[in-house]
Amino acid sequence: MxxxxxxxxxxxxxxxxxxxxxxxxxxxxxxxxxxxxxLDCRSIRIGDDYARKLLEQVRECRVLLVIIGPAWLSLKTSSGARRIDDPADWIHREIAEAFRAGVRVVPVLLDGTPRLVEAQLPAGIAALARCQHVVVRLGHTRPDVQELIRRLIEIEPRLQRRFGRASLLTVAIVLVVFLAMILLIAIAIKLWSPS
Structure with a gap:
């Protein structure tokens, strides 16, 4: 979706x-x-042009979280070059597109992954090393992600879940049923009370 x-x-x-x-x-x-x-594997529908959809969603988002594990910088292509150095690499492309679009980029360092250093990154995404990061540890995933959520709300309050149509409809139905019950109780009291 x-x-x-x-x-x-x-x-x-x-x-x-x-x-x-x-x-x-x-x-x-x-x-x-x-x-x-x-998240691409959940959000892109079958038959969609994934290349177009990925870049479109990067441009439209408020925050791009870059999940960085210990091997993130060192993963190689079949020819032995670092994948992150390849401008056609999707991780590279998404980060570069976010910077071009003025999207807030947050590195999420996993399990002791060291901070990035600008000199280790290709020029088009070197700014990633200057972005304030958060840490998510394997043994503390829930509390670390809750802290990430708190910090995301702090910088982007519009991310807070809003009542959708379904939620408003549910509230309206409950309210109507509640009022109908009060009305029925009032009628029953009126009918059973001595005149």
Whole structure:
């Protein structure tokens, strides 16, 4: 499902940080709503042009979380070059697009992954090393993600879950049923009370 009205885009490598990305996605969606969190494997519908959809969602999001595991910088292509140095690498492309679009980028360092250093990154995404990061530890995923959520709300209050149409409809139905019950009780009292 596409992110509606801007939200959170989760950028991650399938080899190395997918499980943690899915845990983070689960907690974010629970707090902000599924329509406010974009994770490619859950959010892109079958038959969609994934290349167009990914870049479109990056440009429309409010925050791009870059999930960075210990091997993030060192993963290699089949020719032996670092994947992050390849401008066609999707992680590289999504981060570069976020910077071009003025999206807030937050590095999420996993399990003791050291801070990034500008000199280690390609020029188009070197600014990632200057972005304030958060840490998510494997043994403390829930509390660390709750802290991430608190900090996201602090910088982007519009991310707070809003009542959707379904929620408002539910509230309206409950209110109507409640008022109908009060009316029926009042009628019953009137009918049974001595005149």
């Amino acid at each position: 596409p992110v509606s009205g801007g939200g959170i885009f989760v950028n991650y490598r399938r080899d190395g940080s997918q499980t943690m990305a899915e845990l983070i996605d689960r907690d974010l969606a629970e707090k902000f709503g599924r329509d406010q969190v974009f």
